[in-house]
Amino acid sequence: MPTVTCFGAAREVTGSCHLLEAAGVGRFLLDCGMHQGGDAVERVQDETFAFDPASLDAVILSHAHLDHSGLLPRLLHEGFTGPLLCTEATAELLVIMLKDAAGLYLRDLERANLRNRRRGRGEIAPRYTMEDVDAVIRSCQGYAYHQSVALADGASLVFHDAGHILGSAIIEIRCVEAGEPRTLVYSGDLGKTDSVLMRRPATLQHADLVMMESTYGDREHRTEIDTLAEFRGILHDTWARGGNVMIPAFAVGRTQEILFHLGCLYHAGELDDWQVFLDSPMAIAVTETYNNWLRLLDDTDRKALEAADRASLETFLPTLRLTPDTEQSMAINRIKSGAIIIAGSGMCTGGRIRHHIKQRIWDERNTLIFAGFQARGTLGRLLVDGIRKIRLFQDEFVVKAQIETLGGLSAHAGQSELVAWLSAFEGRPATVLVHGEASAQIALAERLQTELGIEAGIPERGEVITF
Known part of the structure; x- marks a missing residue:
C-alpha cells in the first residue's frame, strides 16, 4: 500500500514536507x-531531513511560498538530483523567491561569522x-494546469488551480500498486472563493486519501466587500490622524491583492x-511576473x-511609487504623514x-495593518497578540501605533470553504489535516465529522499514513 509520511506542517502551519512512497512507483x-x-x-x-535526499525520485511542489519551497536549495546541497515538478508560473516565481531568500541567508550568515x-x-x-x-532552478519542470504528467509506470500527476497565489496548485497523484489503483489529493x-485576482479553487471528485490544509480551520473570513470597507475605514481614520500606514505583505500574492484593492479605491x-x-x-x-501571467487570473x-x-x-x-533601492527606501522615513508603505x-x-x-511603531498616529496569517514565534504574531514593547536592532520600542488585522485579505480558505471543498469528493475519502495549528485542526475535524461524517486524522511529525 502507498504511504505518506508527514515531515513538516504537521500540527503547525509552516515547513510543509511530505514523503510519498509507493512500491514500483517511487519516492x-x-x-x-x-x-x-x-x-x-x-x-x-x-533544519534537518529525516530521509536521504539522494533517494528521492522527484519533488512535487504545490507553490512558491517559502514555507513550501524554502529548503529546496539545501535538499540539492545534500544530494537530491532529480527533477522538480511544478506549474509554469511557480517555476518563474521560484527564481525570484529562492534567490532573494538565499541572498538574505548568506548575508546574515556572513554577519554572524564576523x-x-x-x-x-x-x-x-x-x-x-x-x-x-541555480541548480534548483535548472531542475524545474513547469507544467500547465490539467496537463497529465507521467511519473513512473502506472503513475501520473495533474496540477489543479488552488486559487491561493499565482501558480498555486492542488496536486493529484494516481498510481497502481499490486494491481490496485490509488489516488492521493494534496x-x-x-x-478563498472570493479572493480578488485569483480564480476559485478547483474541486475534485475522487480520492482515496485527501491531505487538506487547515490554516483557518477554526474561523471564517470577512467577505471581500466587507474587508474592502474595513480597509477604506482604516485608511480614512489614519489620514484624519495625520499618520502613516505600514503593511507587512508577503511578496507573492498578498502584495498584488493589496495593490489591486488600492487601485479600486x-x-x-x-x-x-x-x-x-x-x-x-x-x-x-513578483508583481511584474503577475503581469506576465494575467491570463491565469x-x-x-x-x-x-x-x-x-x-x-x-x-x-x-497611479499614485504607486516603486522603491527598489536602499536609498529610496530610507527616503520614505522623511515623510511625516500620508504614506502607505507596503x-x-x-x-x-x-x-x-x-x-x-522601528521608525513609526511608537507614534500613535500611525497604523500597522496585518493582512495575512502570523505564525507563532514571529514578530507579527507578537504584535497581533497585543505586545506593548518590542526589541528591534538591539533597541526597545513602545508599541503605540494602531494594530489592525484584515482577516478578509487572507489567501487561505476559511473553515466553511474548507468544508465545502472537501464535500465535493464522492463518498467519504480518508482525510488528514495538515498545515494548521492543533486548535484549528481540532475545530475543523469536529465540523467535518458532524457535517460530512468524515473522521479526519491530525498527523504528528513523522507519522506514516497508509492509503
Whole structure:
C-alpha cells in the first residue's frame, strides 16, 4: 500500500514536507518548505531531513511560498538530483523567491561569522550556496494546469488551480500498486472563493486519501466587500490622524491583492491623497511576473484592469511609487504623514518592514495593518497578540501605533470553504489535516465529522499514513 509520511506542517502551519512512497512507483517529496519565525540563520542551520535526499525520485511542489519551497536549495546541497515538478508560473516565481531568500541567508550568515570571529569562535558553514539555488532552478519542470504528467509506470500527476497565489496548485497523484489503483489529493494551500485576482479553487471528485490544509480551520473570513470597507475605514481614520500606514505583505500574492484593492479605491475616488510605496525589490519583481501571467487570473478582475485602460497592476494605481533601492527606501522615513508603505516580510521576520516599524511603531498616529496569517514565534504574531514593547536592532520600542488585522485579505480558505471543498469528493475519502495549528485542526475535524461524517486524522511529525 502507498504511504505518506508527514515531515513538516504537521500540527503547525509552516515547513510543509511530505514523503510519498509507493512500491514500483517511487519516492516523491510533496513540498520542501522552511519553518518561519526566529533568526534566519538559525532556521536554516537547524533544519534537518529525516530521509536521504539522494533517494528521492522527484519533488512535487504545490507553490512558491517559502514555507513550501524554502529548503529546496539545501535538499540539492545534500544530494537530491532529480527533477522538480511544478506549474509554469511557480517555476518563474521560484527564481525570484529562492534567490532573494538565499541572498538574505548568506548575508546574515556572513554577519554572524564576523561576530564569531570577533569573539574568537568558530565559523558557521553554509547549509547551501547560491550555486545550489541555480541548480534548483535548472531542475524545474513547469507544467500547465490539467496537463497529465507521467511519473513512473502506472503513475501520473495533474496540477489543479488552488486559487491561493499565482501558480498555486492542488496536486493529484494516481498510481497502481499490486494491481490496485490509488489516488492521493494534496490540497497545498487553498485560496478563498472570493479572493480578488485569483480564480476559485478547483474541486475534485475522487480520492482515496485527501491531505487538506487547515490554516483557518477554526474561523471564517470577512467577505471581500466587507474587508474592502474595513480597509477604506482604516485608511480614512489614519489620514484624519495625520499618520502613516505600514503593511507587512508577503511578496507573492498578498502584495498584488493589496495593490489591486488600492487601485479600486483610487478609481472610485476614495483613496484621499495617499502616497503608496511598494518598498520591496522582491515584491516588485513578483508583481511584474503577475503581469506576465494575467491570463491565469480571475476573469472579472482582469477585465477591471482592462476597463481602466491599465495593462498592469502597477499602472492600475497611479499614485504607486516603486522603491527598489536602499536609498529610496530610507527616503520614505522623511515623510511625516500620508504614506502607505507596503514592505516585506509578511510576518515581520526580516526585510524592510522592520526598519519602517522601528521608525513609526511608537507614534500613535500611525497604523500597522496585518493582512495575512502570523505564525507563532514571529514578530507579527507578537504584535497581533497585543505586545506593548518590542526589541528591534538591539533597541526597545513602545508599541503605540494602531494594530489592525484584515482577516478578509487572507489567501487561505476559511473553515466553511474548507468544508465545502472537501464535500465535493464522492463518498467519504480518508482525510488528514495538515498545515494548521492543533486548535484549528481540532475545530475543523469536529465540523467535518458532524457535517460530512468524515473522521479526519491530525498527523504528528513523522507519522506514516497508509492509503
